[in-house]
Amino acid sequence: MSGIQSLRRGLDPVAFAESAGFDVTLPWQEAVLRSHAPSLLINAARQSGKSSMAAVLAVHTALYTPGSLVLMVSRTLDHSGELFRRALAVYRHAGRPVPPDSETRLSLTLANGSRIVSRPGRDEASVRGYSSDLLILDEASRVPDELFKSSLPVVARTGGRILAMSTPYGKRGWWYEEWANGAEWERHLLPASALPEDWYKPSTAVFLERERRRMSERELLQEYHCAFQELDGQAVFRHDLIADAFGDESIEALWPD
Numbered sequence: 001m002s003g004i005q006s007l008r009r010g011l012d013p014v015a016f017a018e019s020a021g022f023d024v025t026l027p028w029q030e031a032v033l034r035s036h037a038p039s040l041l042i043n044a045a046r047q048s049g050k051s052s053m054a055a056v057l058a059v060h061t062a063l064y065t066p067g068s069l070v071l072m073v074s075r076t077l078d079h080s081g082e083l084f085r086r087a088l089a090v091y092r093h094a095g096r097p098v099p100p101d102s103e104t105r106l107s108l109t110l111a112n113g114s115r116i117v118s119r120p121g122r123d124e125a126s127v128r129g130y131s132s133d134l135l136i137l138d139e140a141s142r143v144p145d146e147l148f149k150s151s152l153p154v155v156a157r158t159g160g161r162i163l164a165m166s167t168p169y170g171k172r173g174w175w176y177e178e179w180a181n182g183a184e185w186e187r188h189l190l191p192a193s194a195l196p197e198d199w200y201k202p203s204t205a206v207f208l209e210r211e212r213r214r215m216s217e218r219e220l221l222q223e224y225h226c227a228f229q230e231l232d233g234q235a236v237f238r239h240d241l242i243a244d245a246f247g248d249e250s251i252e253a254l255w256p257d
Contacts (some may be wrong), residue, residue, distance in 0.1 A: 005096070010064040011241075017056045020094040028190050029053055037186035041140075041179055042165035044190035045224045047200070050165045054136050057163065061134045062114035063098050068133040069114070071154060073121040075142040080106055083138050084118035124150035127175075133160040141169035142177040148174045161253070168222045171232035179228070204228035 003255050011015040013033040014024045032042065042161045044050040054184055058070045072087070074080040084106050091108065094104050101109040107117045119126045121137070124147050143164075155162055166175055178185060192200070192208055200207035212220055221227040 009097075013057060013060045016060050016063075016094065017053075017090075018102045020056065020059075020090045022052065022056065026196070028188055028194070032188055033057065035186060037161075039161075039162045039185045040164070041175075041182075041187065042163070042190065043179060043226045044165060044167065044188070045192040045195070045226060046167055048190050048195060050065040050190070051083055051086055051138065051207045052090075054138070054163055054165060055083065055090045058116055058134065058136060059088045059090040059094065062108070062110055062116050063094075063112070065114065065133055066112040067114060067239065069130065069158075070134045070136070071127065071130050071132040071142050071149070072116070072118040072138065073126055073151070074118065074138040075121050077120040079138060080118040080120045081170045083136075084108075084116070087116055089119070123147060127151045127154050130154050131157045131160075133158050135160060135162045137162070137164040138166075140164035140166040140175065142166070145173070145174045149254065168226060170222075171228045172231070176228055189226055191226045196246040 002098050003132065009019055014030055017024050017033060029049070033056065051060065054072070054147075058072060061068055061070050072080070072083050074083050083086075088103075088108065098114075099111045101111050103109070108116045121127075121143050123144065124221070126147060127135075127150055135151055135155050137148070137151065140148075142183075151162070155159070164175065168176070168179075170176070179187065181210075192204060195204055197204050208220075208224060211224060215223065218229045222229050
């Protein structure tokens with residue numbers, strides 16, 4: 001690899017992704033990889049490629065920011081392992097431009113002092129004690145509120161970035177609230193309808209029709225159209241009706257002093 005090629009890949013995550021064998025052809029992929037926003041939300045359909053883009057960002061950060069820590073948090077041990085395997089695949093396909101110092105089932109340490117660590121997100125203990133340059137929250141809608149709150153100090157000392165990606169999981173929890181109301185996030189919406197026709201096999205249209213017959217309408221809207229839906233037994237009244245009822249109007253006391 002020439003010095004110019006190495007410089008280009010270091011400066012441009014899209015060029016790095018292509019060097020690792022990814023065809024970065026969709027606008028959302030370029031937007032996410034080239035974003036400099038400190039906080040990103042990706043609301044995406046299932047199997048839309050969001051985890052692969054997160055893995056690219058993880059490896060790019062570790063390679064080109066010496067001494068950095070990339071912390072990836074998933075909801076189960078199995079999910080942590082899968083996301084870490086994706087990151088390892090990116091690293092290997094890129095030709096291991098920085099040699100490894102050590103590698104375990106859920107962590108990679110590079111010769112430049114950088115680390116990639118993947119953790120299951122059962123509770124706030126999963127992130128305590130870390131100070132990260134890039135925090136990736138996988139299936140963020142399933143990450144408990146307490147864990148999310150505990151994750152914010154993880155990037156506070158370093159000025160690091162947060163990438164939270166998920167499909168919706170009801171109108172509840174921090175993921176829904178931040179998507180609906182959070183001011184500091186850069187948002188990326190990726191429903192299945194925005195994906196190429198050959199994304200799902202045998203075709204996106206055929207696949208979605210099969211899923212439509214298999215799922216309820218509510219499940220289909222959440223899983224593939226990125227629409228937040230009320231869950232069974234979640235609320236007696238719809239979330240929007242409750243919000244309207246307790247909006248900006250003042251509430252008078254029934255028994256004033």
